[in-house]
Amino acid sequence: MTFSFRFSHFGNGDSDDVHDDHGDDDYDEWLSNVKTMRIIVAECEADYTGRLLAHLPDAWRVILVKKDGSVLIFSELGSYKPLNWMVAPCTVREITPKDGQFAHLARPRTDDSDVKGSETSRSQTGENALVGPDQLPERIMRVRAERSSDLLTIRLYRVRSDETYDLGVDPGLVKDGVEDHLQHLLAEQIERIGQGATLVRREYPTPVGPVDIMAKDKNGENVAIEIKRHGGIDGVEQLTRYVTFLNKNPLLRPVHGIFAAETITEQAQTLAKSRGFRCLILDYHDMKKEGETDLTLF
Numbered sequence: 053m054t055f056s057f058r059f060s061h062f063g064n065g066d067s068d069d070v071h072d073d074h075g076d077d078d079y080d081e082w083l084s085n086v087k088t089m090r091i092i093v094a095e096c097e098a099d100y101t102g103r104l105l106a107h108l109p110d111a112w113r114v115i116l117v118k119k120d121g122s123v124l125i126f127s128e129l130g131s132y133k134p135l136n137w138m139v140a141p142c143t144v145r146e147i148t149p150k151d152g153q154f155a156h157l158a159r160p161r162t163d164d165s166d167v168k169g170s171e172t173s174r175s176q177t178g179e180n181a182l183v184g185p186d187q188l189p190e191r192i193m194r195v196r197a198e199r200s201s202d203l204l205t206i207r208l209y210r211v212r213s214d215e216t217y218d219l220g221v222d223p224g225l226v227k228d229g230v231e232d233h234l235q236h237l238l239a240e241q242i243e244r245i246g247q248g249a250t251l252v253r254r255e256y257p258t259p260v261g262p263v264d265i266m267a268k269d270k271n272g273e274n275v276a277i278e279i280k281r282h283g284g285i286d287g288v289e290q291l292t293r294y295v296t297f298l299n300k301n302p303l304l305r306p307v308h309g310i311f312a313a314e315t316i317t318e319q320a321q322t323l324a325k326s327r328g329f330r331c332l333i334l335d336y337h338d339m340k341k342e343g344e345t346d347l348t349l350f
């Protein structure tokens with residue numbers, strides 16, 4: 053089961069052994085109701101142990117706990133990728149230190165002036181000025197992978213926001229202009245490869261993989277077409293395998309090759325021409341526009 057959960061623990065000592073208070077049946081039912089995205093803004097530090105060792109020093113960050121249980125830590129600047137993360141399936145256990153627990157994690161208390169909305173300015177206290185006794189983390193999140201020994205420990209020293217949201221059902225990303233769309237349009241507009249060309253079929257099967265489009269040219273000879281959005285050398289090699297195999301069949305040969313893509317690198321064009329293939333640049337928007345204006349009889 054893939055899940056995330058949170059609870060407070062007030063056990064003895066500083067042990068990593070954290071247990072919840074739910075019975076197994078109640079616990080499973082409780083987990084099934086966890087359907088929210090949790091967003092935390094906090095000053096925190098984190099350590100990742102397991103297949104690799106990584107440390108995130110103390111700083112203000114955004115922590116996402118996703119519906120599937122994944123936990124991701126982001127910074128305000130830099131890459132769009134998280135700084136550290138644990139993907140599902142994993143368990144998320146949250147501990148609230150109490151009565152001297154985790155004293156070894158205490159640090160000098162600093163002011164709140166490094167967060168917008170604070171009433172105390174940095175000019176008044178100095179950046180990160182000490183303002184009180186040692187501070188324990190407000191919470192500790194332990195995120196443990198279910199299929200390995202990997203552990204992500206996040207110590208939250210100051211929490212500015214902790215909200216949960218039910219985002220509902222996500223329909224997913226709808227892509228336009230992917231290879232399947234190009235294949236579909238070129239099959240409908242097969243004369244783009246040459247006047248008098250006819251379609252044999254899409255996804256023409258061979259033992260080395262399906263050819264995107266098999267067609268015949270105006271002379272009735274077979275043409276294998278490999279389609280990419282952005283054509284590189286790997287695509288030319290793929291087309292080479294298909295054409296080489298198909299030309300072994302006396303009922304099919306000669307089989308010509310066309311490498312079709314929206315863009316084709318100079319190296320790929322050179323390699324394709326050296327192997328007797330033709331390169332065809334596809335204009336997706338033009339093909340789509342033509343496809344929308346064609347009349348179809350149902």
